[in-house]
Amino acid sequence: MAYLVLDQLTKRFGNWTAVDNVSLTVEKGELISLLGPSGCGKTTTLQMIAGFLDADGGRVMLDGQDLLAKKPNERGLGIVFQSYALFPHMTAAENVAFGLEMRRIARADRDRMVADALKLVGLEQYGDRHPRRMSGGQQQRVALARALVIKPSLLLLDEPLSNLDAKMREEMQIELRRIQRTVGTTMILVTHDQSEAMALSDRVVVMNKGRIQQVATPQEAYDHPANAFVANFLGRTNLLPGMVGGGAGGTVITVADSVWPVAQPMAAGPGALAVRPEKIGFVDAGGLSGTVLARVFQGTQWLFEIETAAGRLMVIRQHDGSPLPAERERVMVGWRTDDMAVMPADREAA
Amino acid sequence: MSMAASTDSQVQATAANPSTHAPPPRRPRRWPWTPYLLSAPGLALFAVLLLVPLVMTFLLSLNSFSFYGGIENVWQIGNYADIIADSYFHEVFLRTFRIAAVVTLLCALFGAPEAYILRRMKSPWRGLCLLIVLGPLLISVVSRTLGWALLFGSTGLVNQGLMAMGLIATPIEFMYTETGVIIALTHVLVPFMVLSVWASLQRLDPQVENAALSLGAGPLTVMRRVVLPQIVPGILSGSIIVFALAASAFATPAIIGGRRLKVAATLAYDEFLNTLNWPLGATVAVLLLIANVVIIVGCNRLVERRYKQVFE
Numbered sequence: 001m002a003y004l005v006l007d008q009l010t011k012r013f014g015n016w017t018a019v020d021n022v023s024l025t026v027e028k029g030e031l032i033s034l035l036g037p038s039g040c041g042k043t044t045t046l047q048m049i050a051g052f053l054d055a056d057g058g059r060v061m062l063d064g065q066d067l068l069a070k071k072p073n074e075r076g077l078g079i080v081f082q083s084y085a086l087f088p089h090m091t092a093a094e095n096v097a098f099g100l101e102m103r104r105i106a107r108a109d110r111d112r113m114v115a116d117a118l119k120l121v122g123l124e125q126y127g128d129r130h131p132r133r134m135s136g137g138q139q140q141r142v143a144l145a146r147a148l149v150i151k152p153s154l155l156l157l158d159e160p161l162s163n164l165d166a167k168m169r170e171e172m173q174i175e176l177r178r179i180q181r182t183v184g185t186t187m188i189l190v191t192h193d194q195s196e197a198m199a200l201s202d203r204v205v206v207m208n209k210g211r212i213q214q215v216a217t218p219q220e221a222y223d224h225p226a227n228a229f230v231a232n233f234l235g236r237t238n239l240l241p242g243m244v245g246g247g248a249g250g251t252v253i254t255v256a257d258s259v260w261p262v263a264q265p266m267a268a269g270p271g272a273l274a275v276r277p278e279k280i281g282f283v284d285a286g287g288l289s290g291t292v293l294a295r296v297f298q299g300t301q302w303l304f305e306i307e308t309a310a311g312r313l314m315v316i317r318q319h320d321g322s323p324l325p326a327e328r329e330r331v332m333v334g335w336r337t338d339d340m341a342v343m344p345a346d347r348e349a350a
Numbered sequence: 351m352s353m354a355a356s357t358d359s360q361v362q363a364t365a366a367n368p369s370t371h372a373p374p375p376r377r378p379r380r381w382p383w384t385p386y387l388l389s390a391p392g393l394a395l396f397a398v399l400l401l402v403p404l405v406m407t408f409l410l411s412l413n414s415f416s417f418y419g420g421i422e423n424v425w426q427i428g429n430y431a432d433i434i435a436d437s438y439f440h441e442v443f444l445r446t447f448r449i450a451a452v453v454t455l456l457c458a459l460f461g462a463p464e465a466y467i468l469r470r471m472k473s474p475w476r477g478l479c480l481l482i483v484l485g486p487l488l489i490s491v492v493s494r495t496l497g498w499a500l501l502f503g504s505t506g507l508v509n510q511g512l513m514a515m516g517l518i519a520t521p522i523e524f525m526y527t528e529t530g531v532i533i534a535l536t537h538v539l540v541p542f543m544v545l546s547v548w549a550s551l552q553r554l555d556p557q558v559e560n561a562a563l564s565l566g567a568g569p570l571t572v573m574r575r576v577v578l579p580q581i582v583p584g585i586l587s588g589s590i591i592v593f594a595l596a597a598s599a600f601a602t603p604a605i606i607g608g609r610r611l612k613v614a615a616t617l618a619y620d621e622f623l624n625t626l627n628w629p630l631g632a633t634v635a636v637l638l639l640i641a642n643v644v645i646i647v648g649c650n651r652l653v654e655r656r657y658k659q660v661f662e
Contacts, residue, residue, distance in 0.1 A: 052560050072563045079564040085557035089579040098575075099565035150565060 003028035009058035018044040020210035031187045033197035036207035042190045078152030082159040084143040086131040092142045093127035099150040117149035137168045155187045206230045231274040240310045244271040256309035258288040262342045270345035277314040279339035287334030411632035429633035446613040450596035456536045457592045461543030484541050495605040498534040526610045534602045543588035550584025586653045614638040
């Protein structure tokens, strides 16, 4: 039985539906990301789970209990806020101890648990510092320790790394993963940063306009995006318009002068083919023909822009010494059928 | 000076690059007059309108006064000795600071929750309620106080209403009592407290309250342990403003308190304009100023030391 279940969760602000029938199941110990552009409903979803916003419809079940029936201070969830939301008038140790005090844990146990939590985030020497005297990364760690020390049934992280600089962010990503492995808490991470979601999560939930677009492992979502939005949001992709139809050996999609077999059953009609730039190679026959518009050397790789009858294509090739076409050269490009995703021509081409 | 010199030598060092042998550009050294010139009008105004009268008041307080001879241009501290020895003056000063302290306390009790509630209000109501709170500041102090006098009188609305409801048999004395002065002053000064607390609430991260809730604190605990400690500096700085204004208030104690209930400000006024004992009036004014400054600077020190760690 799933640990956390969101069942048709809905939130409206006036006429605007911020979260539209979101259903999701999360297993115990899983780290799952809600990923999407700003305004996609990911933070609203998190706020409803936390209880800071009331849901207009749907249910949230945690370990078989109805979460929405409880007040926010009775839910026992750990939350790490984007702004950290540390108590500025308390030291780091007092911040971490607050949740334990609320649970009326005896002084001695409390001190030990606070010390353990600070040690877990690598701040054992900073217990008596005030937040204002700490760096962003250190404040982030205190916020994490404060949320973890109460042994929450669920840890919610709202854009936890967005206020850190790039280097700190990478460090904290590794740190977060390590902590998640150590304590095994079920975590929901809200982020707009796809690389962060990819690096940290067991599964990603890609959201747009209040709806879930795809739930999959990061690799699966990257390699086989469910639709054009996911394909575009996760990394760079080439989206080629084509026509789906029945062929001799099954369903195929025709893109300009090339024909590609489609693995999944699909209705005939206009479709789109998504393929990543690094998955495209130059072939002698059986591919899509075009002309090299430009090629750019990027150190470890070459970036090609190729004009085809189906539109412009981005191709990335490793700089491994193999011969590559020059500019204005006629070429033919191809890819393995496993590396492409075919989807119906989209209502919401993003 | 030394800063400027070292900057110059740095410029020379950079310019004396082996590849370029051009003479180093020499900027004309200028005396930094500009800041002084720019602030001169303000400083002149400050000196003429505040410093000079203050010094003159202090000098006047050293003069002596006799009923027949008038003000005599001698330098002595007899007036200070008189005030320090006379229990009548003790009573007036004590009353002044008692009123100021109670008004400050009431302003904190009403103003801080008021500011908090205002901040949580939704858009159209917030502006409206803020206008009502700041309203007293928009009305002339005399007409506002006369309004209170109309309400407070023995045949005023408050007493009539209470008697009509059968809550009291005889009118409550508001006029010419400390209670009346305290109520009227609190009404006037509460906006200063609200504005001061409002400013410290603006710096409060709204997520902090949610963070405390998520850690299992009930709404009252959130208020006591998280919100209140963070707005204490606002309450204290508001208290300093309110205390200073209440201790030196003139119009309200003059109209509500009248001659019967003198405070330091009305006492100084009477010495100047009724007894014509200007030196004694000046002495009262100087002592009020000194007491005010001592109390306020002392409190400020205390606040700064207490909250240095947290807020900077």
